[in-house]
Amino acid sequence: PAPAEVSNRVMAARGIAKEDNFRAHTDGHAYGDLFPDYFFLLCAHACLEGGGNFLVDGYALLDALAADPENAWVPSALEARAVDQTSRLPSITPIVMRAPCGRRALRCRLSGPPAAFAAQRVAATSDAPERDAAMLAAYHATVARAADAAPRVFLRPGEALLVDNYRMFHGRDPYTDGQRLLWRSWIWTDRSRGVPAGGRC
Numbered sequence: 001p002a003p004a005e006v007s008n009r010v011m012a013a014r015g016i017a018k019e020d021n022f023r024a025h026t027d028g029h030a031y032g033d034l035f036p037d038y039f040f041l042l043c044a045h046a047c048l049e050g051g052g053n054f055l056v057d058g059y060a061l062l063d064a065l066a067a068d069p070e071n072a073w074v075p076s077a078l079e080a081r082a083v084d085q086t087s088r089l090p091s092i093t094p095i096v097m098r099a100p101c102g103r104r105a106l107r108c109r110l111s112g113p114p115a116a117f118a119a120q121r122v123a124a125t126s127d128a129p130e131r132d133a134a135m136l137a138a139y140h141a142t143v144a145r146a147a148d149a150a151p152r153v154f155l156r157p158g159e160a161l162l163v164d165n166y167r168m169f170h171g172r173d174p175y176t177d178g179q180r181l182l183w184r185s186w187i188w189t190d191r192s193r194g195v196p197a198g199g200r201c
Contacts, residue, residue, distance in 0.1 A: 006041065006182040016117075018178060023110045024056050024147040024169040025117065028186055032089030033097065034194045035107065036186035040162045043155035044181040051175030052152030053161065055168045058106040061142055062096070071142075077135045084123045085109065092123050095139065099193045105166040110140050147171060155182065166192075 004010075008018045016022060028035035041053070062075045079096040085107060086092070097105045111119040119140075122132045152173065155161060163170060165186075188195045 001186060003042075003183045003185040006184045008178045008180065018051075018176070018180070019174050021174055022172045023112070024054075024143050024171045025109050026107045026169055027163075027165050027184075029085065029087035029091075029107070029109060029117075030089070031196045032085075032087070032091040033093055034188075034192075034196045035105075035165065036188050037099070037103075037105070037166045037192040038163065038187040038189060039165050040160050040185055040187070041155065042160040042183045042185075043157055044183060045177075045179050046154070046156050047175045047177030047180040049176045050173050051177070051180055052154050052173045053170060054147060054150040054152055054172070055163065055170050056108075056143060056146045056150055058108065058167050058169055059104065061146055062106075065138065065142055071138045074135055074138045077131075078139060081128075081132055081135060082123055082126075083132060083136065084121045087118065092125065095120065097193065099166070099191055101191050103166060103191055105193055106169075108140075108143055108169040110143060143169060 012018070026035060027039050062078070065071045065074045075096070079094050082092050082094055084092055085095070095107055097107075099105055107120070109117060109120045120136060122129045122136065126132050147169070153161060
């Protein structure tokens with residue numbers, strides 16, 4: 001798709017206000033299981049106060065869960081247990097999937113804010129809903145803690161941030177300047193899980 005405007009004008013219309021703490025997430029949920037494996041953000045107009053972007057390393061997060069005796073079971077469950085990740089397209093799949101090359105593709109979507117985004121949730125067809133709820137709670141809590149501790153990146157006009165969308169979760173802090181403007185471009189490479197209908201890598 002063409003580069004998309006990331007601004008208060010556009011995002012507020014989707015229920016994501018500049019005053020919101022835009023929580024850690026993966027981009028491209030609208031494409032279901034074929035979300036882009038990379039994206040970049042290009043800053044056109046920066047704000048002087050707030051608006052810091054942050055990144056959370058999903059692979060490191062899985063390692064941390066595996067090293068915790070209480071949550072050591074969670075990483076393997078995240079790759080085996082299907083949960084409801086439906087956005088515009090139906091998606092009842094594990095949080096950790098694999099590309100044909102073996103590359104891990106992680107997704108993250110916490111509960112609001114913003115309320116416009118539906119969090120990952122237990123599938124209605126789950127045969128172990130309490131276990132799946134515990135898995136999601138442990139995963140989301142670990143993501144939230146990592147997001148709180150992550151350093152902030154403040155892009156200036158002309159600067160860009162290139163992100164591995166299969167590995168890294170991202171978000172941003174609230175900001176005050178309604179003129180803040182970034183451009184986002186989604187990218188599917190030949191190491192992605194696939195390209196949505198009508199697209200090309």
